[in-house]
Amino acid sequence: MNPLMSDREIISTFKYVSRMKQEFMLSELRDYLKEEASLQQIHQxxxxxxxxxxxxxxxxxxDYRIVRASPSRQMTLSEEEIKKNEKFFGSAAVSRKLERLIEQYIEKKTSKSWDDPQTLDKIRKAIRMQKASYWSEGSSRNISYEKGYSVLGYLAYQFPxxxxxxQYLLYEMAKDGLLKTRMKILDVGSGPGTIxxxxxxxxxxxDDHKAEIYSVELFDENVEAYNFLVPQYAAIKSNITVKEPIRADVSKLDIKKLPDNIDLMVFSNVLNEIKDMSLEEKAGLVKxxxxxxSQDGNxxxxxxxxxxxxxxxxxxxxxxKKMGVRIxxxxxFLWSGECSLENCWSFGQKKDIKxxxxxETLAQCDEPYRYINTDIKYSYAILRKDKLAKHFxxxxxxxxxxxxxxxxxxNKKRINVICSVMSGDLGDEKYKLFRVCDGTSKKAVYTVIPSHNxxxxxxxxxxxxxxxxIKIFNVLVKYNEANDSYNLLVGKGTIIESQYVDENETDDYN
Ligand SMILES: C[S@@+](CC[C@H](N)C(=O)[O-])C[C@H]1O[C@@H](n2cnc3c(N)ncnc32)[C@H](O)[C@@H]1O
Structure with a gap:
């Protein structure tokens, strides 16, 4: 191809042909071009x-078949789709096919069987080291995925x-109508391709919804695992296209080079691992x-x-939120004004995975509990550029x-409160305890139900x-000096209402 022949000619020719034809082979485009170009050049x-x-x-x-796609619209789940998902979340597990792919990846990396005793010992060691660095604070907190075994340990312990x-979040987003039938997705800090x-x-x-997935990842070892696992697993669903991960430090990435109109951008367990960036800088990066x-993206x-x-x-x-990216x-935020709670510790919980x-094989040792990780507790936020909020x-x-x-x-009086439930049950057999918030609390507020009430x-x-x-009527306010927080004590005359309790919900706080 003449280097002077611009990309624009190829693009405009493509637009012309794709308007004329519902379906065509990419090689046909060459017939319409003024100058010679190889199929690979056109594809690129x-x-x-x-x-x-x-x-x-x-x-x-x-060659490549080009097919005009139906326009993207809001994804609405059919009864059948809901049934399949509720069944899955009833006893959520990593599929056998994916378990096997991970085992095969271990075999590829170690040239031994995945359950070789020496390999298992090395994976156990990697898990112990990773957990130790996770729980250390400050400069000693240095989580690295430079070594192959740290990725194997991650796949065995954190990944499931x-x-x-x-998937819980994605399902909730689908039920809320936040997803589209055709989505462009960017996963930042992909690791071995969890998202x-x-x-x-x-x-x-x-049903047959389309997705195109881009990702950014810092470490080669993670990219290698990603390239082994994701394309093979995605092959079961031809409507998902997976792009090769962009190997980069996201804090130094030229954002202009990222694709436009992203419908879903995910930062899963990554921002806390980005070193040398203050919280303000991380907010600037996300912003x-x-x-x-895209205007209605998440x-x-x-x-x-x-x-x-x-x-x-x-x-x-x-x-x-203050920078204009809305929650x-x-x-x-039930009232006007800004949230000023300095230490808001709030997370969701779901039923243990299988x-x-x-x-299980790693747990066949003297300290099995160190290698079993099944409880789901996570903090999250869904952010948007528009004003849409889950609850109005x-x-x-x-x-x-x-x-x-x-x-x-x-304090010491009875009031009515309208608020969101911001925790699972944090209590014990004597009382149930839930964090609640209306977006204005200056101190943490808990609703306490003594078991006899x-x-x-x-x-x-x-x-x-x-x-x-929820709405809480006639509840007694009590300041808790030990915690510098407030309790809403539920008594015999207290009534709590919720519009959102759905018997089919998969939420499980116990
Ligand atoms: C805990 S893992 C999370 C992986 C995956 N998102 C998940 O949820 O399982 C954090 C990932 O972020 C990557 N990461 C950390 N700092 C990064 C940076 N500055 N740029 C790109 N990726 C980074 C790490 O290499 C690692 O793969």
Missing amino acids: ILSPLLFDMGTDIITEND VYFIQF PLALVDMYNRL SMAEKL IVIIEPADKTNSTELRRLTIML YSPCT TTRLM IDMSAKSKFARLSQIEKH LSEDNEVLTKAPYGSI
Whole structure:
């Protein structure tokens, strides 16, 4: 091809042909070009643009079939799709096919059987080291994936939980109508491909929706695992296209080079690992990346549920809110004014996942508990550029409720409160304890139901999904000096209402 022949000619010719024909082979384009160009050159130029031009590409022998796609619309789940997903979440597990792919990856990396005793010992060691660096604070917290075994340890221990927890979020987003039938997705800090693998798994239980997945990852060892696992797993669903990960430090990435019109941007367990960046700088990074988001796109940030990471995530999202990136969930701002709670520790919980065969085999040792990781607890935020929020409350109905920012004025008095449920049950057999928030609290507020007062009038709280809105009538306010927090003590005359308790919900806080 003449170097002077511009990409523009190829693009405009493609647009012309794709308007004329519903379906054609990419090689046919050469007949319309003024100058010679190889099929590979044409493919290279067009490949990043095809999705936005509303076409799908299917590899066929040495050529590519181009098919005009149906326009993207809001994804609405059919009864059948809901049934399949509820069944899956009833006993969520990594599929046998994916377990096997991970085992094969271990075999590829070690040239030994995945359950070779020496290999298992090395994976155990990698898990112990990774856990130690996870829980260390400050400069000693240096999580690296430079060594092959650290990725194998991650796949064995952290991966299964992160893989399932993202599917819970994705399912909730699908039910809320946040997903589209055709989506461009960017996964930042992909690791071995947890999010793309979770997407493929979930799409397997959905109708024929299209997705194109991009990712950014820092370490070669992770990219290698990604390149082994993701394309093979995605092959089960031809409607998902996976792009080769961009090997880069996201903090130094030229954002202009990322694709435009991203529908879903995911930061799963990554922002807390980015070194040498303050929280303000991380917020600046997310804000600048949001420029690549489509107008109705979503950003999902997930972090571990421990106090440090969880409270940092809340601070980050409040910073982003001030910068104009809005929070869809789980926080609901029921009143005007800014959230000023310095340490908001809030996370969702779901039912334990099933162990994988690899986890069980690793646990066949003196300290089995060190290698079993099945509980799902995570902090997350869904952010958007528009004003859409998960819950909207009619202002006129709010007058009979007290704002939690004013709670100190009501100490030892009975009040009515409208708020979101911001935790699972944090209590014990003597009382049930739930964090609640209305977006104005200056101090943490908990609703406490002593077990002898648990009744039909208030048990709805124990079933209310994380982030959902409840109304509490006639509840006693008590300042808790030891914790510098407030308790809303549920008594015999207290009534709790929830509009959001759904018997089919898969939320499980126990
Ligand atoms: C805990 S893993 C999470 C992987 C995956 N997102 C998940 O949820 O399982 C964190 C990932 O972020 C990557 N990462 C850390 N700092 C990064 C940076 N500055 N740029 C790109 N990736 C980074 C790490 O290499 C690692 O793969």
